[in-house]
Amino acid sequence: MSEPLLIQTKDLSVTFSIGNGVFKKQQLKAVDGISIDIPKGSFFGVVGESGSGKTTLGRALLNAVPISDGHATYDDGEVTYDLADLDGAALKDYRKRAQLIFQDPYAALSPRMTVRDIIAEPLEVMGLTANREETDARVREIAAKCRLNLEHLRRFPHAFSGGQRQRISIARALVSGPQFIxxxxxxxALDVSIQADILNLLKSIQQEMGLTFLFISHDLSVVAHTCDHVAVMYLGRIVESAPTRQLFKNARHPYTKALFSAIPSLDPDDRGSAQKLVGEIPSPTNQPTGCKFHTRCPYVTELCKQQEPPLVTCEEGHAVSCHRWEELQEGITA
Structure with missing residues (x-):
């Protein structure tokens, strides 16, 4: 039996107006018609180049940026929220249930606050504890889960390494008891050896607390280590989505294949066969017609330039947005 859905989006779009009185305003569509289902208790990955819309999607699901079009719902079995229409008490309650772990552990923590105060701040702001003793008990409980001891709580962030600071950030995100991270x-921003430690910590916390993660990354090897399902984004759209093992075994979209071909090999004699993508990702304010990837795709046809391919299911749980995926699967590349 499949898990119930915690987050569900349908044609979700986020558009920003840029420019001022001097320059003509332009519409920047950072997220364009995204439909995803995130089951409760899953580790859902989103990958893509910088500028693909990954971060904006995550912020939209946290109600940190306004949703321009489409729908997004949160349903944890106790409450159901329409994320495009949250305000007042409902938004305050949603903040307890959905939290963010930032990228840079050096910039995310206030240098003027002790670790105890940093972790306790969400409890105090949201009014989740009745007194200081209750707050301290909750802080110590979460700190222990994140492998921080009592001595750490009395120090300031500058006394810690990058990995330790990220554990502090994780503890701050968890202290309010969220369901969605x-x-x-x-x-x-961490060294490779520290990355593995933090990823293992996130997985153990997820399993222990039954959390649901949206894990945003540009590193496919990291995604392979943690995620149950992966969506590949390009220029605000999902071009391929599949269970992690299935995607790595049998990628269908040319962009996904190019990303996989760029993964470094541990074999020093393996020169690899990286597929070079010509050019840069187009500007979100001046997107190409048809398939968004056609300006860089080695298999482009006139149809690709004129008509945008729909996201179609090629096998159970595996969807791809490409006019020629069936031909390419059979090895036809001309």
Whole structure:
């Protein structure tokens, strides 16, 4: 039996108006018609280049940026929220249930606050505890889960390494008892050895507390280590989505294949066969017609330039947005 859905979106779009009185305003569509289902208790990954809309999607699901079009719902079995229409008491309650782990552990923590005060701040702001003793008990409980001891709570952030600071950030995100966590490139700023430690911590916490993660990353090896399902984004749209093992075994979209081909090999004699993508990702304010990827795709046809491919299911749980995916699967590349 499949898990119930915690987050569900349908044609979700986020558009920003940029410019001022001097320059003509332009519409920047950072997220364009995203439909995803995130089951409760899952580790859902989103990958793509910088500028693909990953972070904006995560912030939209946290109600940190306004949703321009489409629908997004949160349903944890106790309450159901329409994320495009949250305010007042409902928004305050949603803040307890959905939290963010920031990318940079050095910039995310106030240098003027002790670790205890940093972790306790959400409890005090949201009014989740009745007194200081209750707050301290909750802080110690969460700190222990994140492998922080009592001595750490009395120190300031400058006394810690990057990995320790990220554990502090994780503890701050968990202290309000959320159900949904957005981890936005949360290990990108860390050394490789520390990345593994933080990823293992996130997985153990997820299993222990029954949390649901939206894990945003540009590193496919990190996604492979943690995620149950992966959505690949390009220029605000999902071009491929599948269970992690299935995606890594049999990627269908040319962009996904290019990303996989760029993963470094541990074999020093393996020169690899990286597929070079020509050019840069187009500007979100001046998007190409048809398939958004056609300006960089080696298999582009006139149909690709004129008509945007729908996201279609090619097998159970696996969807792809490409006019030629069936031909490419059979090895036809001309």
């Amino acid at each position: 957005v981890a936005d490139e949360s290990v990108a």
